[in-house]
Amino acid sequence: MNIVPTLRKRRAQAVAAVAVLALALTACGGGSGGSGSDDKAKAAGITLVKSGKLTICTHLPYKPFQYKDGDKVVGFDVDLLDLVAQDLGLKYDVVNIEWSQVTSGAAFQAKKCDMGMGAMTITPERQKAISITDPYMDATQVLMAKKDSGIKSLADLKGKKVGAQADTTGKKYADENAKANGYTVIPFNDLALQENNVKSGRVDAAINDNGVLYDFVKDNPDMAVVAEFNTGEQYGFGALKDGSGPKLVAKFNELLTKAKSDGKYNEIYKKWFGVEPKK
Numbered sequence: 336m337n338i339v340p341t342l343r344k345r346r347a348q349a350v351a352a353v354a355v356l357a358l359a360l361t362a363c364g365g366g367s368g369g370s371g372s373d374d375k376a377k378a379a380g381i382t383l384v385k386s387g388k389l390t391i392c393t394h395l396p397y398k399p400f401q402y403k404d405g406d407k408v409v410g411f412d413v414d415l416l417d418l419v420a421q422d423l424g425l426k427y428d429v430v431n432i433e434w435s436q437v438t439s440g441a442a443f444q445a446k447k448c449d450m451g452m453g454a455m456t457i458t459p460e461r462q463k464a465i466s467i468t469d470p471y472m473d474a475t476q477v478l479m480a481k482k483d484s485g486i487k488s489l490a491d492l493k494g495k496k497v498g499a500q501a502d503t504t505g506k507k508y509a510d511e512n513a514k515a516n517g518y519t520v521i522p523f524n525d526l527a528l529q530e531n532n533v534k535s536g537r538v539d540a541a542i543n544d545n546g547v548l549y550d551f552v553k554d555n556p557d558m559a560v561v562a563e564f565n566t567g568e569q570y571g572f573g574a575l576k577d578g579s580g581p582k583l584v585a586k587f588n589e590l591l592t593k594a595k596s597d598g599k600y601n602e603i604y605k606k607w608f609g610v611e612p613k614k
Contacts (some may be wrong), residue, residue, distance in 0.1 A: 376424075379423070383579075388428050390448040392436070393429060394434035394525065396525065399547075399550050400452070401413050401453065402485070415452075415587075415594075421584065422590055432499070435501075440573075449579070456503075457571045467584065468571045470570060471572070471600075474546060479552065479559065480559065481558060487562060488562050499533050500522070508542060516522075
């Protein structure tokens with residue numbers, strides 16, 4: 336047996352294995368933050384659920400706020416929370432989870448994530464359960480139907496089915512107006528199911544946030560947003576009610592103010608919505 340070549344071969348295999356492992360570990364990192372050190376976070380009194388990372392919970396998809404593009408989660412909300420990750424020198428990870436776990440605070444209490452995103456309307460109930468940032472965007476509920484359906488308002492939905500996404504303010508609005516307008520509310524667990532069930536005709540219309548339904552209509556010319564409802568909503572990001580939660584919220588508020596003054600917010604907004612925000 337020729338021992339020397341065998342040892343050389345084994346050493347080469349070991350080096351190759353280490354290289355592959357290093358590459359795999361690098362690919363696991365997300366976001367455009369820094370090296371992943373906790374130093375800046377610790378200096379700010381922030382304890383993270385995962386070392387070197389800002390872990391963010393959401394419920395996918397909610398395009399254009401957060402959705403998967405290949406293996407990566409992208410969107411308007413993602414870019415805004417990446418401001419926090421970058422400032423603290425962190426990478427970010429996105430965890431897909433049931434929406435109610437974010438709005439109830441259960442995800443933060445179970446240490447599944449540091450912050451929550453999802454075009455989350457700020458409500459008194461949610462403010463009791465979690466820490467919420469300053470508003471970063473205004474929103475309202477809208478009604479989407481097929482363009483040729485003849486549906487123009489809630490009054491046109493008598494005897495029909497209206498899709499709504501579970502655990503959202505859109506579902507609440509649909510429920511509150513169902514009896515007066517004579518329609519049945521059909522709940523869906525996620526946005527894509529809701530939208531596609533209108534497109535397929537399984538339900539007659541859908542109620543959800545203006546940003547997501549206008550985005551769907553843009554890519555589906557047979558669909559239309561047929562009515563808007565002045566619900567006066569504003570979005571915020573969530574975090575733990577105590578501990579590091581309020582500090583992360585304060586950090587985002589500081590960075591949001593800076594981004595609005597230096598033009599970064601407008602740049603991110605235009606990237607995802609095609610226009611700059613109304614002043």
